[in-house]
Amino acid sequence: MPRYLLVLVVLFIEVYSSPIKHKAVSSCQACHGVDPNKINVHLIPHSHDDVGWLKTVDQYYYGSHSEIQKAGVQYIISSTVEALKADPDRRFVQVETAFFWKWWQHQPDTIRQDFIDLVNSGQIEIINAAWSMNDEAAVNYHSTIDQFTYVFRIINDTIGKCGIPRIGWQIDPFGHSREQASIFAQLGYDGVFFARIDYTDRDQRIADKNMEVIWRGSANSENINIFTNVFPEFYYPPAGYCFDIECGDEVINDDTKSPDYNVPQRVEEFQKKVESLAAFYQTSNLLIPMGGDFQYQSAEKNFINMDKLIAGFKGNDKINIIYSTPSCYIKAVNDEATSKNIKFTLKTDDFFPYGSASHCYWTGYFTSRPNAKRFERTANNILQAGKQLASFSKVKGTDYDDDLTLLKQAVGILQHHDAITGTAKEAVANDYARLLNKGIKKAEPSLNVIVTNLLKKDASSDINLNLETCLLSNVSICEITKSERFIVSIYNPLERPVTHYVRVPVPDGTYKITGPDGEVTVDIVDSISSFEYIDTNFGTPSPKELVFAANDVPGFGIRLYYVEKTSAKSRPVKQSPKVKFGTDTTGFEIDEKTGLLKSVTMNGQTVEITQQFLYYNGFNGDNNGDDKQASGAYIFRPKENEATVVSDSVTVTSTTGTLVDEVRQQVNDWITQIIRVYKGENDNYIEFDWLIGQIEVDNDNGIGREIVSRFTVKDFDNGESFFTDSNGRELIKRQLNKRYDYEYDSTLEPIASNYYPVTSKIVIRDETKKLQVAVLNDRAQGGASLQNGALELMLHRRLLADDNKGVGEPLDDEEFGQGVVARGQLYLVVGSTDSNVSGGKSTAAQERELALKKLLNPLVLVGDASSDALSLDKVQSALNFNFEGLKTTLPDNVHILTLEPWKDDSYILRLEHILENNEDATLSTTATVNLEGLFTLFEITEIRETTLGANQWYDEYAAEDKYIWALKDGSSVSNKEAPVTVTADLQITLDPMQIRTFIIKVK
């Protein structure tokens, strides 16, 4: 019964019926001519509009608080539109969509039409286009893909075909990830441009004329490649040529009768500058960014002066200077490279870390503001579950997608390179948290309704569980679970069944829990802290945690649990005199004398391994000269080249439970940790639940501290190498004190220069012993392996000096009148390096699965059940305690990355192969997914592949001409992954690490 079919809705739908016109456009580019016999200078007018930094997003949009920064984005876009209309030769690039969308909604149709006309005529090019210009170290690929996808829908709906972005414009982020290159390539982008790379790398590239490379975004596919341009200087105009109202540079006076007439000397100086910069590049084309932070608020001033500069070069025999866009620039470079057989280097690693001077490594922000980094993950977790639930609801006739809009936008904002990075002012960071919270709270009532509806036995039942998130449960606060009776619902956003250990704060007592299969085993453990510093307006913390296993929550399924308090006092927690915890197969041992970790056992190995907290003293300089560089929000600069151990021995208490064993370590007054092992057969990891703060600092000397957790494996030789993930996906090998593309002096900053972003995990491998040790995390952090056998992650930082990179504040946030407390988890996995494990999964495959579970935790919602209407009997008679979203299972190596409502009655379905080549002998192979009869609530009736951002049909995209680039090894490459085949019975095959996006219709 074939029912797949490919024809779909018209992709570009007009949402504004009148008077906006989307004319048929043959070419959206209108590039000014280049001259093969001259240096072609491409002026790129642009404005860099941070989605929050020194001011909040709203303050930047409206231009309020000009005492902080004279910046108002609404004036930028409006005045630029007027300036462009005045002269068709002028060009501009529009970048941050969080601002553009706000602006668009405030415009009358006539101005909207002007904007569309300017895009269609090629005067405006929409580039980068994401909700914010995302950071590349701390973001997870999932959120990155989403914030592009969300914007692409908006652009298709409002601007139409000429708005389709083709250019990555990551001009300000502090280092560049390979996964970002991969995402850009798969979005269909032709190139990426940026300004910040390591200063030594830059010098080397300038010397080698290697400022443009072809960057391969994946070690698992040769087809994912993108042209990459590094700016000659920063993203500002050359010195002396900033014509913005913000700049005091000399304007151009072209009145020959005026005593200030200056065209000849302004042209001559510019020519000199251009000739020196052009020497960095292989072709005759030179891109000059003409803009900066929040420039073009009075755009005419910029354009008038650029007009005159261009006019001044008329007839110049060496220089052809034009208004241009990045797409026009790439076209010119490719045309010339093709005609002259110019070859480029292939880049296969990334641009981390970013050093801007000898003592200035931008590796602090990998960890700065750990709570913001975690909150973003939590919000994304809720958002993904929400999108799936909204899809289920929409299929059944009720559309709640709009209630997720605020959350989508807030998570998009958090990707910004001053948001998740922790490099905004404290007041702005607080506003980011407010936005996330607001987005979650807006989504919550709908999630409650959807979950309840999916469980109802009779659709007409009016039972309401009032389910909510308990966002403060990490500080033991949840008012609902203080109640004598409450309900816990667990929705699993993964496609595979998971056993989830639910932990909710509760008062002292004993509890009975009824789940789908009857009564459930419960452990009651002490909370990690009494959290007595928290303002009581936020609620009062509970002393205990109730732990139970939600066993095998089905993929895309729900399980409901009913909790009743049975007595006021819990049995006294049994202190365990043991030093060994866990099961025979997975567990750990504590050193009797020191209280520290001694060994771990899992995957058939027992490995001697310790874990300690250490701190670096942050360098407290006045930034007056490179050697006075301070450690701050952006920069990590330890005062000494060794970390100090916080404590050689720790006070230990421990409990053994039915489900979990816990060892509590009191490290000092401000660090506590619980080492934990769950006893289920699939729980192959040891959890380290850390609580740090307020960090004790040396106020007398202005010295802050940066806290790391370091694991040390005995007799382990990893050859001074380690692996870190790129935005949660592919691993990249790092070699201590070494870069692959350039020589650098590691002795200047031997610690900070060896730090890399760890978004998901860090791994060391001893190839002789065939043993690997991995630590996974719950948020992005900085990490390194500084000695053989050791690996460390920086968890929290508190610094007393500003590092002079713009934010103008030390990283010394306060909460509740004291330095910020942070809490989080690390997950330790040890096992064989072998990809071929008889009868089981390789260690690498286990790590992939664990990372996925931690990224997409079950959505736990709780509701007060103390009313009579919600007695156990009544709830049981009204609701099923179990819902299954999938009829069949997917292969172990395939993940449903996205299921969300799309346009009209269509949905996005995004599939991902979660393993790399060679990670697992069985799973690192082509996977076949069968979508037929997969979902319980619907059948797929139509399916068609799109590009990664769901804005172009893939077959149409693939049929477009792609740039071909010759490489120095004699080969040539382009960016062209072939479309996948969807068979008549809805089978799709995926290769390792592939992500494929589809629009589906269902019934």
Ligand SMILES: [Zn+2]
């Ligand atoms: Zn910026």
